[in-house]
Amino acid sequence: MPHKELPHSLKLITIWLLVTLVLFLGFQAWEHQRAASRFQLAGGAIVLSRGDDGHFHWPGRVGNVAVDFLVDTGATVTALPQGLAERAGLKPLGAVRTQTANGAARGFIARADITLDGGVRADQLTVTVLPDLAAPLLGMDVLGRLHFSQKPGQLRIEPSP
CATH class of the missing domain: 2.40.70.10 (Acid Proteases)
Structure with a gap:
């Protein structure tokens, strides 16, 4: 059975969604770290x-x-x-x-x-x-x-x- 590839546009959309997700999660982690560093014992x-x-x-x-x-x-x-x-x-x-x-x-x-x-x-x-x-x-x-x-x-x- 021949292997079917995903359409090029679907690949690009998937890559952009993954990049956006990584950037969003990175920003959230950075914000959490900054907020936590404002309070110290x-x-x-x-x-x-x-x-x-x-x-x-x-x-x-x-x-x-x-x-x-x-x-x-x-x-x-x-x-x-x-x-x-x-x-x-x-x-x-x-x-x-x-x-x-x-x-x-x-x-x-x-x-x-x-x-x-x-x-x-x-x-x-x-x-x-x-x-x-x-x-x-x-x-x-x-x-x-x-x-x-x-x-x-x-x-x-x-x-x-």
Whole structure:
């Protein structure tokens, strides 16, 4: 029985799909490595490196939902986007009106168990939940319990003595 070859165009499409897949997987691995390198444990301290967006990010969890907190020393309380609060199963405890960098906002308060990589926890923390918040903000209600210092491009965090 004679061997039939694939049409030339199908071969080219297959090669391009494989090249695209390899490039995509390589980019994903590179992004994962970069994100992981922004968080380090150094002895008893946690060292966060500034992200490409100019902010410090601290990976953690709200309940069982993985999150990437934006460290916000200008925020009095920890604030969560409403979609994240819903995925974490947080229940509204009451309405709240607050001032954000973008002006006045309405949302609700809830209690959340916050776990941050490196072993920092805040159980049953009162958080503000806002419908239009772009990213979870880790506020001074948590950060104020810790000792932190900054040098160019790095935030070093240690438990308070």
